[in-house]
Amino acid sequence: MNFDFSEEQTLLKDSVAKFIQNEYSYEARQKNSQSDIGYSEQNWSTFAELGWLCVPFTEEQGGIGGGPVEMMIMMEEFGKGLVVEPYFSSVVLSGSLLAKAGNESQQAELITGIIDGSKKITFAYNESQARFDLHNVVTKAEKNDQGYVINGNKSIVLHGASADLLIVSVRTAGEPLDNDGITLMLVPASADGVSIKATRTLDGQRAAEVQFTNVQVDSDALLGEEGNAALVIDQVADEAMLALCAEAVGSMEKLYKDTVAYTKERKQFGVAISGFQALQHRMVDMFTAHEQCKSLLLRAVLSYAAGDADVAKNIAALKYQVGVSGQKVAHEAVQIHGGMGMTDEMSVGMYLKRINMINTLFGNADYHLQRFTDLSAA
Amino acid sequence: MDIQFTSEDLAFQKEVRAFFSENVTDEIRRGYTGGEVDPAIMVKWQKILHKQGWVAPNWPADIGGTGWTITQKYIFENECAESGAPSVIPFGLKMVAPVIYTFGSDEQKKRFLPDILESNVWWCQGYSEPGAGSDLAALQTKAELDGDHYVVNGQKIWTTYAQDADWIFCLVRTSSEGKRQAGISFLLIDMKTPGVEVRKIDTIDNQHTLNEVFFDNVRVPVENRIGEENKGWTYAKVLLTHERTAIAGVAQSKKGIQKLREFAAQEKVGAGVLADDPLFAAKIAKVEIDLMALEYTELRAIASVSAGGAPGPESSILKIRGTEIQQAVSELTIEACGHYAHVINDGEAIGNDMSWVASAKYLYGRASTIYGGSNEVQKNIIAKMVLGL
Numbered sequence: 001m002n003f004d005f006s007e008e009q010t011l012l013k014d015s016v017a018k019f020i021q022n023e024y025s026y027e028a029r030q031k032n033s034q035s036d037i038g039y040s041e042q043n044w045s046t047f048a049e050l051g052w053l054c055v056p057f058t059e060e061q062g063g064i065g066g067g068p069v070e071m072m073i074m075m076e077e078f079g080k081g082l083v084v085e086p087y088f089s090s091v092v093l094s095g096s097l098l099a100k101a102g103n104e105s106q107q108a109e110l111i112t113g114i115i116d117g118s119k120k121i122t123f124a125y126n127e128s129q130a131r132f133d134l135h136n137v138v139t140k141a142e143k144n145d146q147g148y149v150i151n152g153n154k155s156i157v158l159h160g161a162s163a164d165l166l167i168v169s170v171r172t173a174g175e176p177l178d179n180d181g182i183t184l185m186l187v188p189a190s191a192d193g194v195s196i197k198a199t200r201t202l203d204g205q206r207a208a209e210v211q212f213t214n215v216q217v218d219s220d221a222l223l224g225e226e227g228n229a230a231l232v233i234d235q236v237a238d239e240a241m242l243a244l245c246a247e248a249v250g251s252m253e254k255l256y257k258d259t260v261a262y263t264k265e266r267k268q269f270g271v272a273i274s275g276f277q278a279l280q281h282r283m284v285d286m287f288t289a290h291e292q293c294k295s296l297l298l299r300a301v302l303s304y305a306a307g308d309a310d311v312a313k314n315i316a317a318l319k320y321q322v323g324v325s326g327q328k329v330a331h332e333a334v335q336i337h338g339g340m341g342m343t344d345e346m347s348v349g350m351y352l353k354r355i356n357m358i359n360t361l362f363g364n365a366d367y368h369l370q371r372f373t374d375l376s377a378a
Numbered sequence: 379m380d381i382q383f384t385s386e387d388l389a390f391q392k393e394v395r396a397f398f399s400e401n402v403t404d405e406i407r408r409g410y411t412g413g414e415v416d417p418a419i420m421v422k423w424q425k426i427l428h429k430q431g432w433v434a435p436n437w438p439a440d441i442g443g444t445g446w447t448i449t450q451k452y453i454f455e456n457e458c459a460e461s462g463a464p465s466v467i468p469f470g471l472k473m474v475a476p477v478i479y480t481f482g483s484d485e486q487k488k489r490f491l492p493d494i495l496e497s498n499v500w501w502c503q504g505y506s507e508p509g510a511g512s513d514l515a516a517l518q519t520k521a522e523l524d525g526d527h528y529v530v531n532g533q534k535i536w537t538t539y540a541q542d543a544d545w546i547f548c549l550v551r552t553s554s555e556g557k558r559q560a561g562i563s564f565l566l567i568d569m570k571t572p573g574v575e576v577r578k579i580d581t582i583d584n585q586h587t588l589n590e591v592f593f594d595n596v597r598v599p600v601e602n603r604i605g606e607e608n609k610g611w612t613y614a615k616v617l618l619t620h621e622r623t624a625i626a627g628v629a630q631s632k633k634g635i636q637k638l639r640e641f642a643a644q645e646k647v648g649a650g651v652l653a654d655d656p657l658f659a660a661k662i663a664k665v666e667i668d669l670m671a672l673e674y675t676e677l678r679a680i681a682s683v684s685a686g687g688a689p690g691p692e693s694s695i696l697k698i699r700g701t702e703i704q705q706a707v708s709e710l711t712i713e714a715c716g717h718y719a720h721v722i723n724d725g726e727a728i729g730n731d732m733s734w735v736a737s738a739k740y741l742y743g744r745a746s747t748i749y750g751g752s753n754e755v756q757k758n759i760i761a762k763m764v765l766g767l
Contacts, residue, residue, distance in 0.1 A: 001381055001449055003681050069379055260765050280761035281754070287765060288695045295674035296667070302381050317667040372667065373659045376639075 003298060005073070012066075013073045015050060020081035026347040029082055030204070037162045038206035039084045048117035053091055057099060061111045068239065068301045072246040079250025082347070082354055084205055086122070089158035090114055092243045094121035096236045097167050101184060101224030110165070110186075122163040124154035124210055125233065132363035134169070134233050135179050139212060141170035147219040148172075150185065150193075150212040160208025161198035163189050168212070172227050179230045184223040191215050203354040241315050241362050242301055245322045248358045249293050251351050252326055255333040256286040258348065262337055279336055286332050289325040296321050316372040323365030326355040381677065383449070391453050398461035401426050410464035412739030414585040417500065417542045424466050424497040434471050434495060441479060441487070442495045448684040452677075459629030467539065470494040470501035474547040477564065481605040481613050490566070504534040504548035504567070504591060505614070512755045514549070515558040515611065519593060521550040521565060528552075528565065528603070530573075530596040536749070540576045540589035543569050553608050564610035566602040573597075583741035584722060625750075626700030628673045634707040635666055641732050642714050652714060661713075665706045672699050694760050698753045701746040708740040 005013060023043070032040040047053050055070050057063025071092065078087060091114060098110050098121075113119025130136035139152025150170055157166065166187045174181030189196060193215035196208050224232055260283055263274035273279055300314040308314075330352035334341035341348050359365060383391070406426075409419035427433035435451050437443030446454065458465065466472070475494050478486055493499040510517040519532025530550060540546065546567050553561030567574065573596035579588040605613055639662065642653040652658055679693035711732070712719045718733035719740075747753045761767040 001383070001677065001681050002685060003379055003381075003678055004685070005379065260767065263767070274767045277758070277761075280765075280767050281757045283765055283767065284757040284760045287760065288699065291675060291695055292668070292671035292699065295671045295678060298379075298678070299670060299674045302379060305379075306382070314670070317670050321667055321671060369660055369663055369667075373656070373663045376663060376666070377653070377659070 005069075009069060009073055012055070012070060013077065016052070016074050016077035017080075019046070019050070020077055020083075024081040024083065026082070026350070029084060030350075033084045033204035038159070038200070038204075039086065039162075043085050044117055047085060047087065048115070052087070053117060054115040056091065056095060057111055057115065061099060061107055062115050063111075068242055068305050071239070071243050072297065072301050075243045075246035076250035076253075079247035079252075079354075080254045082204070082251070082350055086120065086159040086162070088240070088243060088247075089122040089163075090120055093123040093125075093158075093236060093240055094167055096239050097123060097184065097223065097232065100235060101229070101232045106186070106223065119165065120159070120163045121165045121167060122157055122159050123236075124157040124160065124166045124168045126155050126157070127153065128155045129176075132367045133177070134237055134362075135182060135230055136177055137169050137171045137182050138176045139168065139170045141172050141183060141185055141217075143172075144216075147217050147221060148185065150187065150215040150217065152212050154210045154212075156201075156207045157196075157210050159206050160189075160210055161196050161206060165189060166194075166210065167223060168210075169229060169233060174227075181227050182229045182233065183226045184229045184232070185217060186221045186223050187212070187215060187217055191217065201357060203357040204350060205354075205357070237362055238304060238311070238315055241319050242297075242304060244358045244361055245293070245297055245300070245318050248322045248326045248355055249290065249297050251355055252286075252290040252293060252329045255329050255348065255351050256283065256290055259283060259286065259333045259336050262340075266338075282332055282336065286329045289329050293318075293322050293325050313372060313375045316368040316375060319363060320365045320368040320372060323359035323368070326359060327352075330355045383453075387449055387453060390450050391457065394454055394457045395461075397430060397432075398457055398463060401430075402461040402463040406464070407462045411735050413583050413587055413742030414738070415464070415467065415539065415542075417539075420464065420467055421497050421500075423464060424471075427466065428496055433466060433497070434475070436472065437475065437495075438479065441491060448680050452680055456629040459633045462633070465630075467500070469503050469539070469543075469547075470497075470499065473503060474501050474566070477547070477604055477613050477616070480616065481564075485601070486566075486604065499544045500539070500542050502537050502540045502543035502546050502569075502591075504537060504546045506536045507533060508535050512752050515562070517549055517551060517562065519548065519550050521552050521563060521598070523552075523600070524597075526600050527597045528600060530565070530567065530593040530598055532593050534591040534593075536579075537576075537589045537591045538587050540569075540591050541578065541586060545569060546574075546591065549610050549614055552610075559611040561608055562610040562614075563607050564604040564613050565598055566604065567593075567596065567598050571596050571598065581742075582744070583738055585738060585742060587742065626672055626676050626696040627704050628669065628676055628700065631669050631700075631703050631707050632673075634704075634711065635662065635669065637732075638662065638707065638711050638714060641711075645714060645716070658710075658714070661710055665703060665710060668699065668703050668706070672696070672703060675699070694756070694764055697750065698756050698760075701753065704746055705743050708736070708743045711736040712740045 052074065054063040055066040058065050095114050098107055110119060110121060114121060125134055127136065127138055139154060141148040141150045154168060166189055168185045168187050170183050170185050171181055172183040187194060193213040195211040198206065198208050201207050263279055264272050266273050296318040300318040303311045303314045333348045334352055337346060337348050340346050405419060406423045409416050409423050424433055432444060434442050435444045435446050435454060439445035471494060475491060478490050505514060507517050507519060519534065521528040521530045546569055548565045548567055549562050550565050551561055552563040555561060573594040575592040577590045578586055579590060581588055643651055645652040647655060676696060715733040715736050718729035719737050721729045723734035
């Protein structure tokens, strides 16, 4: 039994950590976040050059065959730097969908495009009436002579406005809540009838509302089997949750450490406030919350890697706890920073907002507590 | 990264499981039900373990230990809890013995260790005093040299199972000069010595676990002192690091949640059962998730120890979260039992096995966040040692 990283994994961790340390100050992050597309094209090229964009893909697909442990390593470091580049939407979500459901030619073209940084792809899975249910799909694709016609709306499509290509979950059969009848379609952002309304999110990232009005696609727009996408979506959602939770765990570590450091410098009543027991115990609680989330992360990642039977329960437990503890740690960080915690000058508030976003993505704490309860009863 | 047990570990688990299933009877399970112990049953159980060679896994193998890896010890603790067997009474086997075999003379090892291993002698711990709780170094019980004896005067408190004990290991003050910690010695005292008096403390759980122990001119041979005079604090501190892996009580809490789920699945509420109540189900789920996290925190600590390192910072939270979770499980169990949780079990009582044990465990369990260094003191330690505050 050991929790040590392999040599390659350690190199990967060091490489990402070094980049965050040297190139990703909070000021630089804010500047990139406020640019037109919401991130740095130059950073994205660097990600490609450093080989980070190919990590999860197999060698045949052009990658290095990284698994959930490698993803965890990268996302945790990204979480410490509040990375705004579309790694999650492009590599984690879209890359995984293509790797699992794509045919040879789709993989050859699109995965290669992700890896070299030339293609920006995102996954439009969410609908406003669905809340957190990934199978609640109303957006419709109807067959016609040329392929399919798509009508409907997708909401909070991550980096939707800067994407070249959307992977869209659509209903080709059944009722809105059915597991069967969901299909994945590849839709160019430039296709006629696709209307994209960009929006900024509180965490300094980008999303879009996307409307599909009689969008005609060819039959080769189909990604995977028609009507059978639910399983693939669920698998990708598991990986997405592991990645997001790793990011949040990285953010929590940064938050408790920054808070500890701040209290050692901040003086009141003539002394550093780090000496106050009321604050010390709260910071110990922050540390404990982070360690417990890290333990759940390792538990879920390793059980996913091993294909254990209880993986769904482990992921639900993780997503619940990261939601609850992430908020707790972030709230405490703001509180202990005092008035400075309320300012844009300090980064704590931005960590708080990102952690809240992560809690919401792919189901919040309550949603996953319910899921955990259902799985326990089963 | 690899968290799978090796095939040797799995074979070991099978062997341990078979042993427990063969030897743990309902009578043995009654040895400890959450607070009070039945000394006769506990001695019987510990002798069974000793016969198997498993009563002291942490001792060095050449003097009665098992030579197990830390992973094997973990498996053993888990299987023990799973079988419902009581853990051994710690004071002799887990607390004083490591001090004796680490710091004691050959004479002392020969004299005390065999009886501890065979459970012939019952020990208790004399640390806390009325004026020295979390601030243990404030202890005042005095031991003054008079020829080849110390004369001990003072009082210990919260002494668990002192009423059944043959011997007590004590921290006593042998000097009031210099740092408070530097004037403390480690003494072994025979409870039958004239001047030792045990008084029961009536506690909220209606059980007899806690006592006061008074020392009135108690003459203790100098040969009963462990190591050097005034070095007792150092020895006691080493002892505290000995029992890190089992401190979280993960296996016991897991068993507690499993029993709670079984009970809630039968406890009728309206047309259904308690387990189906979404509010109650959510409460169990939250505790279970906390425990899943703690289990991995413990594994992380075990892994770093078994790789030859010191336990990482994550191990320092085991006591705090472990006891909080134990209490949460006991609180939910009380809640599940409803009215019967409030009935006193005096032999003719109404209620059921679950409810009698539940209230005893719940009330006695309030002590878990107080003893062994209160959780607030644990937080002070983490603040200082881990966060550098």
